[in-house]
Amino acid sequence: MPSGELNKTLKRTFDKLTRSRENYVPSLTPREVGYVMSVSSGVVRVSGLQGAGFEELLKFPNDLFGIAYNLDESEIGVILLGEDTDLSVGDEVELTGRVLDVPVGEGLIGRVINPLGKPMDDKGNITFNKRLPIQRPAPAIMDRAEVRVPLQTGLKVVDALIPIGRGQRELILGDRQTGKTAIAIDTILNQNDKNVICVYCAISQRSSSVAKVIANLKDKGAMEYTIVVVAEGNNSPGLKYIAPYAATSIAEYFMEQGKDVLIVYDDLTHHARAYRELSLLLRRPPGREAFPGDIFYIHSKLLERATHLNEDLGGGSLTALPIIETEAQNISAYIPTNLISINDGQLYLSPKLFEQGVLPAVDIGKSVSRVGGKAQLPAFQSITGNLKLAYSQFEELESFARFGTRLDDDTKEKINHGKRIREGLKQPELQPMAVPEQIMVLLALTNGLFDTIPLDKMREAEVSLLEKANEIPEEIIDRIFSDKKLSDEDRQSILEIADEKLSSFQEKPEPKKN
Structure with a gap:
């Protein structure tokens, strides 16, 4: 064959091989x-x-x-x-x-899901807008705004004395069976018609306890604005570990839409124990109480995600109510001290108060809100100062009175007034109160309208008083929710309504003998 034709043949073959190589699509993809x-x-x-x-x-x-x-x-x-x-x-x-990511969106509202986003109710598949990683960085300092709007819990003792603001982290702690979950659930119930999306995250709880919470939320209509994320007690420790992070990503989606969100972690004691179990199995070195050294970090990176975003980012907020369990009232243990230092305050529930029937069993002396006072409605601020002082004096005097010390009339009057305050701060479970109702009761307590009512009739008198709350003039109610304090005339108008209703319960003083 002539050399010219050979060269042409070789060139055609080379071009064909080049095109075949360029058009080659591998049938197998490499994988590690x-x-x-x-x-x-x-x-x-x-x-x-x-x-x-x-x-x-x-x-x-x-x-x-x-x-x-x-x-x-x-x-x-x-x-x-x-x-x-x-x-x-x-x-x-x-x-x-x-x-790892989790589905987020409006379609999750009213659903019960596991930490992987799979449904645990009988409502079919989950519809969602997108997926977000469960581990996300907390908002930067410059992206945050001041906490200035109150998150009303509907509980007199909290809203009046230990207020919580939207974007705050308020720890709820106490021994077993002291009503920690009840406070959180009452707070969720009180968000009805307040444009707050709620996320309840159950970590290693008994199935019966979770079922009871969901039933209460359904009965009160709260599932219409609530998402429940459940890692049951018999689930793997890995699911318990990721549960609060997944729930927070779900909540952050709504916060980034400019909405206010409340998230409850019930409870982080079980979360810490699940992480300790995983760490020991992974042979990480144990430290204090066998917890790994980074136990503080896993909770801080979770709770730092709760905040109030500035207006440039939509102005949404994420309020966190983490719950932990103490043992024998030891709030200085490792996990409680960690979380107290991370949060913006704590509600401590005393087993002694619980045993005495003082519910919710909030120990006012050991409870604090480091932020909520700035977000508290001015109508509360004008009342609560005298209330907290009178209650503190009562607690101190009561301890002396137990020794049978002879008391003067002024001391007896303070103890009598303090007993009415303690009785008035009691509140039944699953019955959060509206702000005007709380203001009316607290004003009556502060001004001694309950002092002449027998203790065994206090609850009946309060229920009767609440029926009169709808008689508060509309302009006064508007000022209650405004950024202005109540005037003396406003307070007097409310007290006149309260006094008229309570007069039938008050004991008339016995005539003095000659």
């Missing part, structure tokens, strides 16, 4: 695969996967997922997000190239 080395309770060790990133989502057989948490030279410690019953040594593990 690792293998399960060992399976513990909620934790798996994996070999291989050199390209795995911290907290990257890993896929196991049977649609089981895990989070890469310990990145060692020869292996990866993985937190499982589900049960390990079907997992065996030698199973393949794949990288997903993404971190």
Whole structure:
């Protein structure tokens, strides 16, 4: 064959090979695969996967997922997000190239879901707008605004003496069975018609307890603006660990839309224990009370996400009510002191008050709100100063009176007044009170209208008084919700309505004998 024709043939062959190579589509995509080395309770060790990133989502057989948490030279410690019953040594593990995220959007309102966003009710699949990572950075300082709008709980003792603002973090702590969850649920119920979206996150609670909470929310119509995220007590520790972060991402979606959101973590004691269990299984060095050294960090990065955004970012807010359990009233234990220092105040529930029937059992002396006073309605501020002082004096004098000390008339009067205040601050569960009703009761307490009413008739007298709250003039109610304090004339108008109703309950003084 002549050399010219040979060159042409070779060129055509080369061009054909080049086009074939350019148009080649591989039928197999490369993937990095690792293998399960060992399976513990909620934790798996994996070999291989050199390209795995911290907290990257890993896929196991049977649609089981895990989070890469310990990145060692020869292996990866993985937190499982589900049960390990079907997992065996030698199973393949794949990288997903993404971190764990959760569905968010309006479609979640009224639903009960698990931390992975899967439905736990009988209402079908979840509809959502998008997905957000469960671990997100907290808003920068310059993105935050001052907390200046109150979040009314509907509880007299809280709204009057330990107020909470929208965007605040207020810790609720106390021993077992002292009414911690009841305060949080009453606060959710009180957000009806207040344009506040609520998220209730149950962490390692008994199924019966969670079912009771959901039933109460449904009965009171609160599920219309509430999302419930549940990690049950029999779930894997990995699900308990991610639950509050997933719930916070769901809440942040609404905050970034310019809405006000309330989130309840019930409770972070179980969350800390789940993380301690995972850390010990991953062979991280234990520290105080066997908790790892970063236990403070996992709660601070969670609660720092609660804030009030500035107007440039929509002005939304996220108010957090974390709950923790103390043991034998020890608020100086490791986890309670951590969370007290992270939060903007605390509501301490005393078992002694609970046993005495003082419900909610808030210990005013050990409770504080470091922010809410600035957000409290001025109508409350004009009342609560005298109320707190009188109650503090009563508690101090009452302890002396128990020793049988002979008391003068002034001291007896202060003790008598303090007993009425304590009785007046009691409130039944699941019955939050509107602001005008609270103002009327607190004004009557401060001005001694209850002092001549027998203690056993206080509740009946209060119920009767609340029926008169709708008689408060509309212009006074407007001023109650305004940024101005009540005038003396406003206070006198309310007191006249209260005195008229309470006069039938008051004991008439016995005539003096000659």
